[in-house]
Amino acid sequence: MSNKQTLIVIGNGMVGHNFLESLVASDISDNYEIVTFCEEQRPAYDRVHLTEFFSGKTAKDLSMVTEGFFEKHNIKIHLSDKAVAIDTTNKFVTSEKGIAISYDKLVLATGSYAFVPPVQGHDRENCFVYRTIEDLEALTAAAKNAKVGAVVGGGLLGLEAAKALKDLNLKTNVIQFSPRLMSAQLDAGGAQMLAAKIEALNISVLTSKNTQKIIDGSECKHKMLFADGTDLETDIILFSAGIRPRDEIARKSGIEVGSRGGIVINDQCKTSDPDIYAIGECAVWKGETFGLVAPGYNMGRTVIADLSGQEASFKGADMSTKLKLNGVDVASIGDAHANTENAIVYQYQNGADEIYKSLVVSEDKKKLLGAVLVGDASGYGTLSQYYLNGIELPEHPDSLILPARSDESVGLGPDALPESAQICSCFDVTKGQICSAVESGCHTMAELKDSTKAATGCGGCAALLKSVLDCELEKSGFEVNTDICEHFAYTRQDLYNLIMVNKIKSFNELLEKYGKGRGCEVCRQAIGSILASYWNDYILQPEHLSQQDTNDTFLANMQKDGTYSVVPRMTGGEVTPDGLIAIGKIAKKYKLYTKVTGGQRVDLFGARVDQLPLIWKELIDAGFESGHAYGKSLRTVKSCVGSTWCRFGVDDSVGLAVELENRYKGLRSPHKIKFAVSGCTRECAEAQSKDIGVIATEGGWNLYVCGNGGMKPRHGDLFATDLDKETLIKYIDRVLIFYTRTADRLQRTSVWMENMEGGLDYLKSVVIDDKLNICADLEEQMQHVVDTYQCEWKTTIEDESKLKRFRHFINSDKTDENIIFVEERGQIRPANEDERQHFALVEEV
């Protein structure tokens, strides 16, 4: 006679079986004789993947029982025998086949059954549920002689079943009682997007359909009649209208059940009888049932702990789900319906790519309460981290659901970028790859570039790469070296302050006081730019010359062949016919390639250094001035034609553009600055893609800041609305000077904004509310720049000593004979290498 106790598990479904597995793996398994009842003919199989039965998986494939499991662990299983009664007083279980077994401990894992709405005709032939392998076998057989199928229920399982019907070559309909699909998990927007995607798979979705009666059909076997008077003919009906706990054995045996069904359990998963536990879908805990396997498994572990005398309690479950439904990614997290009081909802809908995402966050925007993802569930991992761990959300929670391509552009630091975000598009390097490189020891830009190749292509992502690097280093506790270079142990902002406070006027003075060595191209250019922003001296003064990049030195843009391009300013894109003719004549005279730029002006290419002053002399005589295309400075103010000519124009956009361009031209800044002004909300000037964008409205000017095109396009943020011109200019003055003071070197306003702690709200507080009490100072500095403007070309050609620089050789009047042009489409272009081989004779231009 064994001194072991007997433990009976009623039900060998997924949860019941998982319990057995955990039990035999535990320390207490030797304490029990284990017996289990299974009403089905086969032991536990994977019901979650039941649909795969149709795609060729066999019952054996789906089985969850490893071969010899019951024998090995000496578990007595009664297959095809259902436990029907429990005598709780005398502690024995009776089965359908008449077996009676005494127990010491009993675990109910009876699961659930598919709910069939009690409509008239629900029990007609070819009406099925979707629960067991037998159900699927019967369905498959019936489908052979059927053309149309209908699934009643548009929940998770119903949509899976619809896919099954579709795969059985039936014309498939999904009939949903409520107005939307997956109403438990999805909000209205998500459900709508899902419906669109399901319909795209050729499955009809009928919502708000209350089936009242099923009668004989005329073309099909059945006709379903709906409450709204419509009907549907179908050969097969599949009910998938939810599940209900299997609690009948508990009811009969006097064990407490919930008011809406389910065996009531406490935190230890004990029923009202202290020797009887219930786990999985048959159980109701705090009024809640759990239709997923994970909570059931969790309950099982709680029971084992309790049997072992350990303290354990079931604490409810996260019902977040992520699944692929008919190829459609769907995920739901937490309070998807925003039922929490004062919850805030963010939604992102992309009709083109059929993506819908919503976020539900707490009133203080700090905690994620729920989320819905349809069409792209890639963010599920991150979002559930936020949800499950209560991680504080980023400043702008919507950044988490906005698409990766504009991740940089939504006011989040690199920290908030998903791992999958592509940082370098030349070499397809993701943030995840960069992070692992940093982790494995790449702590400088050079090492990072070497190891990941990021920023070694066009280099356009260097700033972003740097911010990811800094962010990762900071996170891992490294001191981030923000020194601008090896010659100055300061940030650009530090250097700006040093120059401002100490009234330093030259690079050498700064180097002597605060730097070391000879400098380099990084600190020279950065400091040259700061000095120019602050003092606005002529940049070719001898003490400033060594800080100027070749473009600034020659006041033109160096091209790949060593020649330069020339861009005269055309404020607001406005040019007189005489002006155009003059440009044409000059271009023709010097055989320059001409092209209209995106900034609404004309670029003249192919000028040798020695030609630059000659070209500019003529341009200035024709009334033009430097366009500063070569500088890290204001480039252009693009405009639409505005109310002067346009039928729709609300205000004079060209007039304002001209005024703004004239005000800010010549302003040196950490990077180039582009403006645009649109005369109405049709936004033809694309102002929202500019550093500073202005759009006319009936009430005044709307100001957008920190937008840009380029490799990481960013829409400008709406900064202020309905401004009069005076206020508009005041705000722009302040924003721009604040930018020149606080941005990193070569940092566009977009990245500046994204790295700014506090983001847009902070910038507003500085510029609009004057939080730092510096606005008067900012305006004064801008006024100084405006007042000291000079056309650098005019100054240059008037100064003989400066012109000495504009020759190729210091000791010869010859020109660089390696510059060779060929003709294409009626204009010149640099010869490529092959062509150079053919030019044995040098063509002098």
Place this chain on the structure above:
Amino acid sequence: MSKWVDICAITDLPADSGVCALVEDKQVAIFYMPKDNAVFAISNYDPFGKVHVLSRGLLGDIKGEPMVSSPLYKQHFSLLTGKCFEDESVCIPVYAARIKDNRVAVSLEE
């Protein structure tokens, strides 16, 4: 004996900047660093951009070694050895340069 070619007066050279000189049909970039009271001469040819522009690069040093940064693709070349800091397999010609009697001279000989 080196053959010195007279180029210009030292006052013709902008401080901490470069010029290009034509020396026996060769384009030579000459840089003047007043702090070192020195001139440096290297080939003006940028092997990456494949054009003659190095004289228009920005000057400085990397860990004390004087260098010029290419105005095209920003590689750094040592003014002492011609070695490219980013790619050790690339080395450009370096020439002797001197300031004597306020005149700048270059020698193409080794």
